[in-house]
Amino acid sequence: MMQPDWRPQPPRAASARMSMVMRAVAEYIGRSDLQPGDCLPAERVLMAELSVGRSTLREVIRHWQALGVVESRRGSGTYLLRRISPETMHLPLVVNTGGNGLLQMMEVRRGLEVEASALAAIRASAADLELIESKLLTMEAVFRENGCAGPEDLEFHLSIYDACGNPLFGQLLSQMRESVQTLFAMSRVRTDFASRSFPFHRELFEAIAAKDPDAARAKTLSILAIVEEDIKDMIT
Structure with a gap:
């Protein structure tokens, strides 16, 4: 039901x-x-x-x-930076933030995030790695204290997007801003939402730091699979 x-x-x-x-x-x-x-x-x-x-x-x-x-x-x-007019401005994508819409968004996010993680493993500079690790440490500290870390989790993933060397990834994620914020706000409703994915975040960082794109893809898929399972659990 x-x-x-x-x-x-x-x-x-x-x-x-x-x-x-x-x-x-x-x-x-x-x-x-x-x-x-x-x-x-x-x-x-x-x-x-x-x-x-x-x-x-x-x-x-x-x-x-x-x-x-x-x-x-x-x-x-x-x-x-770019010429803008009402005819050319970018408006957020219209994404249904109900259960089915979030699952649809996860399909798109999987395609973006898996490749962004792989590219970050190939291209991340020392400064990029330092920033990603700082976001990870913040996320881990909040998670240990509260059992969830929605905004901090998002900041970790955004730092990986920045490190992939292709600004289009971040722009596309920005177009889904509202639905992404809804997804990461789920931890306020269910404090254990996606908590099983927590260990994979450090493993993802380690894969990126080791410049292993295949491992980065695999760890990202593991995280997203758990998120998708928890969304399905909450809407059924």
């Missing part, structure tokens, strides 16, 4: 608001004839010009950063 109570509901109002602000910012950029390399107006200026809230505006900027549309430089501002 289906158990609908566990399912985190998609923040439809927030998504609609973000899409509206995204379009408004894109139209503003178009009207202002900003070109790649130009600095965007200060946050307070955009808020006043477009009558938008700070939190949603920052969410749009973070989303575009992940897509490689803008770049924030500390102490300098946010710079346009």
Whole structure:
């Protein structure tokens, strides 16, 4: 029998608001004839010009950063990297965050993440490995304390995406932002969600550090298989 109570509901109002602000910012950029390399107006200026809230505006900027549309430089501002308009802007993929949608997302994630792990094993620099290990240590510490580590788990996997040397992987994951966040938030509903995959995360890091792409693929598949099993268990 289906158990609908566990399912985190998609923040439809927030998504609609973000899409509206995204379009408004894109139209503003178009009207202002900003070109790649130009600095965007200060946050307070955009808020006043477009009558938008700070939190949603920052969410749009973070989303575009992940897509490689803008770049924030500390102490300098946010710079346009690619020409953007309402016709060309990237909107998040529409993914059903119910049980079946999460399983569909897992199929896509498996294709992305397995290859990203293998590429990271081939291409990761010493600095990349140091960052991945730091994310792993944080995840392990939180897991030992709380029995789960949803956001920290996500940060670990994102660091592997960054180390694979292909920014398209991170951009594609960003397009599934809402469903990915829903997936990693499941640990708030069921604290042991995917906990059996915990040991494989260190083994995945060790495979990447050893520059063994086949082992990295295998460990990633082991992690994702457990996540998929737990999703199925929660929706049946």
